[in-house]
Amino acid sequence: xxxxxxxxxxxxxxxxxxxxxxxxxxxxxxxxxxxxxxxxxxxxxxxxxxxxxxxxxxxxxxxxxxxxxxxxxxxxxxxxxxxxxxxxxxxxxxxxxxxxxxxxxxxxxxxxxxxxxxxxxxxxxxxxxxxxxxxxxxxxxxxxxxxxxxxxxxxxxxxxxxxxxxxxxxxxxxxxxxxxxxxxxxxxxxxxxxxxxxxxxxxxxxxxxxxxxxxxxxxxxxxxxxxxxxxxxxxxxxxxxxxxxxxxxxxxxxxxxxxxxxxxxxxxxxxxxxxxxxxxxxxxxxxxxxxxxxxxxxxxxxxxxxxxxxxxxxxxxxxxx
Numbered sequence: 001x002x003x004x005x006x007x008x009x010x011x012x013x014x015x016x017x018x019x020x021x022x023x024x025x026x027x028x029x030x031x032x033x034x035x036x037x038x039x040x041x042x043x044x045x046x047x048x049x050x051x052x053x054x055x056x057x058x059x060x061x062x063x064x065x066x067x068x069x070x071x072x073x074x075x076x077x078x079x080x081x082x083x084x085x086x087x088x089x090x091x092x093x094x095x096x097x098x099x100x101x102x103x104x105x106x107x108x109x110x111x112x113x114x115x116x117x118x119x120x121x122x123x124x125x126x127x128x129x130x131x132x133x134x135x136x137x138x139x140x141x142x143x144x145x146x147x148x149x150x151x152x153x154x155x156x157x158x159x160x161x162x163x164x165x166x167x168x169x170x171x172x173x174x175x176x177x178x179x180x181x182x183x184x185x186x187x188x189x190x191x192x193x194x195x196x197x198x199x200x201x202x203x204x205x206x207x208x209x210x211x212x213x214x215x216x217x218x219x220x221x222x223x224x225x226x227x228x229x230x231x232x233x234x235x236x237x238x239x240x241x242x243x244x245x246x247x248x249x250x251x252x253x254x255x256x257x258x259x260x261x262x263x264x265x266x267x268x269x270x271x272x273x274x275x276x277x278x279x280x281x282x283x284x285x286x287x288x289x290x291x292x293x294x295x296x297x298x299x300x301x302x303x304x305x306x307x308x309x310x311x312x313x314x315x316x317x318x319x320x321x
Contacts, residue, residue: 010049123148127223129268194304213263
């Protein structure tokens with residue numbers, strides 16, 4: 001008998017709980033880590049289940065926040081509030097909003113209506129890792145609500161003008177600012193170009209590998225690899241395919257093979273929140289045998305932060321200027 005893949009079982013269980021009303025429309029699902037522990041599987045298996053559920057328009061994955069139910073429950077005992085919420089999302093769907101666009105529009109509208117006194121700031125980049133790093137950096141600014149967007153998503157969206165109309169400031173790295181102006185021509189005055197670079201600590205750490213000892217790069221996206229290479233090319237070397245591995249679907253065996261001959265491993269910040277438990281074990285073993293992990297922290301430069309702060313003050317105290 002053909003055995004059902006475990007990720008399919010996870011999908012079936014989640015859909016059953018949605019149909020029964022245990023997870024209502026708009027509810028946040030348990031984290032990948034919690035579901036992985038429940039089924040005694042690797043987080044990569046849960047990621048696969050979540051990815052397939054998102055493709056099937058059952059859930060929406062909000063980067064840095066979690067997975068939310070967007071499929072209607074068949075539960076007949078819904079409250080008037082639930083029916084109102086469903087009607088709202090149904091109206092957006094009728095107008096052609098994708099589930100992701102509908103969720104983004106709802107979050108922004110909520111912030112505008114109920115979080116008075118905040119400046120709404122949009123952060124746009126083509127790199128997942130940079131969005132996470134920059135968002136974390138900007139969270140220290142007072143009076144700011146930050147939302148972030150991938151350029152590839154904006155290129156597909158039909159509702160950019162409606163969504164970005166609500167933002168006070170739109171930040172974009174200089175590599176994507178012109179393309180963003182082309183996508184959002186009506187909001188050029190809101191778009192602020194920012195500069196970013198490796199931190200001083202990262203640059204000092206990179207001196208460890210200037211003797212060309214065997215080094216690997218562990219990242220989520222090619223965009224982040226390109227950022228690392230852009231910095232290292234000035235030193236005369238770069239990472240090719242054989243020295244780079246993607247974190248998203250990497251299991252322990254593949255990771256062990258990759259780091260077997262490595263002395264240094266470069267990773268982005270915050271991967272401690274995402275990598276699979278079995279890869280953790282390999283990382284600890286790598287450190288025990290004398291390997292070195294370098295966190296490549298690529299942040300918004302101080303000059304850009306100062307200018308952002310100036311615009312925030314104007315937006316907070318002179319909203320009509």
